[in-house]
Amino acid sequence: MMPTPKLFLHIQDPSLASSLLSNKSVRQYELNISHQNEGWLEQLEAAQCDVALIEVGSLQDSSLKALVNSPILYQTEFLFFSQGGPDPLLDNLMHKGAGFHYRAPFNVTLVASSLEEFFCEKKHTKSLVSTQNSYLDQFGLLVGSSTAMHALYRTIRKVAVTKANAFIMGESGTGKELIANTLHVVSQRAEGPFVAINCGALSPELIDSELFGHVKGAFTGAHKNHQGVFEQAEGGTLFLDEVTEMPYEHQVKLLRVLESGEYKPVGAQYVKTANVRIIAATNRVLSDAIRDDVFREDLYFRLAQFPIMVPTLRDREGDACGLAQHFLAYRNAQEDKHKQFSPQSLDRISRYTWPGNVRELKHAVERAYILADEIIDPDHLISHDLNDQVEIDESAGIPVGMRLDDMEKIAILKTLKNNDGNRTDTANQLGISIKTLYNKLDKYENIGFL
Numbered sequence: 212m213m214p215t216p217k218l219f220l221h222i223q224d225p226s227l228a229s230s231l232l233s234n235k236s237v238r239q240y241e242l243n244i245s246h247q248n249e250g251w252l253e254q255l256e257a258a259q260c261d262v263a264l265i266e267v268g269s270l271q272d273s274s275l276k277a278l279v280n281s282p283i284l285y286q287t288e289f290l291f292f293s294q295g296g297p298d299p300l301l302d303n304l305m306h307k308g309a310g311f312h313y314r315a316p317f318n319v320t321l322v323a324s325s326l327e328e329f330f331c332e333k334k335h336t337k338s339l340v341s342t343q344n345s346y347l348d349q350f351g352l353l354v355g356s357s358t359a360m361h362a363l364y365r366t367i368r369k370v371a372v373t374k375a376n377a378f379i380m381g382e383s384g385t386g387k388e389l390i391a392n393t394l395h396v397v398s399q400r401a402e403g404p405f406v407a408i409n410c411g412a413l414s415p416e417l418i419d420s421e422l423f424g425h426v427k428g429a430f431t432g433a434h435k436n437h438q439g440v441f442e443q444a445e446g447g448t449l450f451l452d453e454v455t456e457m458p459y460e461h462q463v464k465l466l467r468v469l470e471s472g473e474y475k476p477v478g479a480q481y482v483k484t485a486n487v488r489i490i491a492a493t494n495r496v497l498s499d500a501i502r503d504d505v506f507r508e509d510l511y512f513r514l515a516q517f518p519i520m521v522p523t524l525r526d527r528e529g530d531a532c533g534l535a536q537h538f539l540a541y542r543n544a545q546e547d548k549h550k551q552f553s554p555q556s557l558d559r560i561s562r563y564t565w566p567g568n569v570r571e572l573k574h575a576v577e578r579a580y581i582l583a584d585e586i587i588d589p590d591h592l593i594s595h596d597l598n599d600q601v602e603i604d605e606s607a608g609i610p611v612g613m614r615l616d617d618m619e620k621i622a623i624l625k626t627l628k629n630n631d632g633n634r635t636d637t638a639n640q641l642g643i644s645i646k647t648l649y650n651k652l653d654k655y656e657n658i659g660f661l
């Protein structure tokens with residue numbers, strides 16, 4: 212008989228505490244309630260609980276700071292509760308796969324269903340399997356509270372504890388890379404590397420070397436040994452984005468590695484054994500790609516041990532407005548500003564269909580943020596069709612004093628949008644190389660612009 216799972220509660224808000232304490236999903240645990248006058252992390256470390264419900268009150272919370280480096284982070288399921296203000300410390304914890312972050316107003320029913328799930332797991336499994344939790348406002352790196360996102364979180368959670376490869380399918384901009392990254396951070400490989408490669412951007416001559424590496428002297432210009440992505444991702448996760456864009460004849464090489472677990476760097480006399488989880492993604496309709504001989508069916512079956520379908524933004528009821536507010540809050544926090552959406556803007560956001568999904572929404576918020584002084588009006592947001600857009604651009608012009616790099620970002624992101632995310636056409640139209648385009652997009656991603 213397994214012992215009763217233990218729950219640690221550090222909640223100051225009396226009404227939240229009482230609604231949690233009166234809930235039967237909470238009461239079925241052996242309860243440990245924090246003493247408010249001491250650091251909760253020490254108490255939690257001493258109590259060795261399975262689940263911890265932590266209200267994040269102030270940014271100065273020293274226990275929260277210490278948690279980042281505590282082994283407890285990987286032993287306990289965390290459910291954080293906050294008022295929703297951007298908090299870098301909490302973000303850092305979420306990036307490490309700490310669990311769930313619930314933002315006010317709290318839905319105790321959803322909290323209860325997560326707790327039910329943990330309870331059953333702890334009761335019936337011998338070891339603590341993972342660091343991730345169930346579905347809610349934020350899961351890993353993903354934000355969204357719609358039913359569709361809850362279902363996605365549950366799927367990710369299920370795949371994460373297995374060794375299976377996963378295949379993520381969804382329209383451009385739905386967050387496939389973020390999903391892959393989340394799957395990594397909540398898996399037992401979280402301590403290992405997460406390496407992402409865009410198969411559509413690999414030049415056919417260098418593809419073998421990019422994937423499997425090469426040894427010095429393997430070909431002209433191979434001045435030293437080079438690690439391929441399989442080696443870079445050793446012990447972790449390899450994300451093959453736009454896998455259907457890999458040249459057909461190279462797909463068979465990938466298939467061989469997946470079948471045998473072995474690969475040979477270009478020019479090497481030896482083979483290496485790969486220890487990586489592969490997550491592949493595409494925004495193509497797979498049945499078409501297979502029918503048209505763009506993508507090998509046998510490779511699909513190898514990769515898709517766990518297919519993950521990503522909902523479009525229009526299928527995530529309420530999330531478009533929520534995400535817009537989320538992106539704006541982060542931008543405001545970065546710049547120490549208090550820009551707001553007008554009610555008309557929020558209405559426009561909720562009615563628009565977002566064909567470019569979350570990426571388009573994020574760019575629209577970013578663009579509006581730059582153009583608006585205090586209040587973001589519908590005209591600041593990207594308009595429905597091209598004609599409409601050109602008209603707005605001409606009348607709005609370029610604000611005096613706009614930073615050149617901001618202008619560059621807008622030009623790049625708008626061209627990308629007009630090309631439905633096609634990077635080759637975008638680079639051609641902008642007169643830059645595809646590599647430069649990738650570098651710039653990576654830079655925006657790193658500074659939180661994308």
Ligand SMILES: Nc1ncnc2c1ncn2[C@@H]1O[C@H](COP(=O)(O)OP(=O)(O)OP(=O)(O)O)[C@@H](O)[C@H]1O
Nearest residue numbers: 353354383384385386387388389494569570632661
């Ligand atoms: N649920 C989400 N929460 C927060 N940000 C998100 C979410 N989904 C997507 N994003 C953001 O939207 C942008 C696009 O996401 P991502 O690159 O993962 O999409 P994708 O589906 O891989 O796109 P593509 O198919 O074009 O490669 C990124 O900036 C990402 O951070």
